[in-house]
Amino acid sequence: MQTPVTIEVQGLACTRGERLVFADVAFQLAKGGVLAVEGPNGAGKTSLLRILAGFIEPSAGSVCLVSGHERVREPEERAKLVGWLGHADAARSQLTPLELLRDFSALYRSAVDVRAALDRVGLATLASLPCRYLSAGQKKRLALARLLVCNRSIWLLDEPLAALDARGKALASDLIQEHRAAGGIAVVATHESLNLESFELRLGGQIP
Secondary structure (H helix, E strand, O other), rough: OOOOEEEEEEEEEEEOEEEEEEEEEEEEOOOOEEEEOOOOOOHHOOOHHHHHOOOOOOOOOEEEEEOOOOOEEEEHHHHOOOOEOOOOOOOOOOHHHHHHHHHHHHOOOOOOHHHHHHHHHHOOEEEEEEEOOOHHHHHOOOOOOOHHHHHEEEEEEEEOOOOOOHHHHHHHHHHHHHHOOOEEEEEEOOOOOOOOOEEEEEOOOOOO
């Protein structure tokens, strides 16, 4: 785990075209914090995560990541502190899970054991099978392994329980719990319960 990071969000707003998706979103998360972002389709859950990651700019407000004595505001710099799990599984069909994780390990300059990460998510026996043969649930498990390999303090997860069976969902919750126990932070957009103690933010309705 890298240096613990705090997320500070103030007055955040998102606009698509001329439609205001959400406004006045504010929260702070310190190490060990988990925020469950809830709301109907189109409420802006994915957009909020993408803003936090630095992929898109908000129409108002600010995001600051506090890492040690450094306050990180620039989107490109924020992205370096974030592990991302989105709707796209990023499982290149011609590669095996082991090859894919090795590529990500090199990209993130990570010292995490990729075989251990595959074993943790239940894919050790499929390490040499091309990703095109993996089921949707197995690809989601591979995406979870990618989070372990990236070794970033902040996890941003967009519907991490989708496509997973009951055991897979329990695994995802366990991994988030282990991440927070190590001092990490998770922001999770979800329609389902994480079965974790977490703060909640509801979009598309009253925002606390």
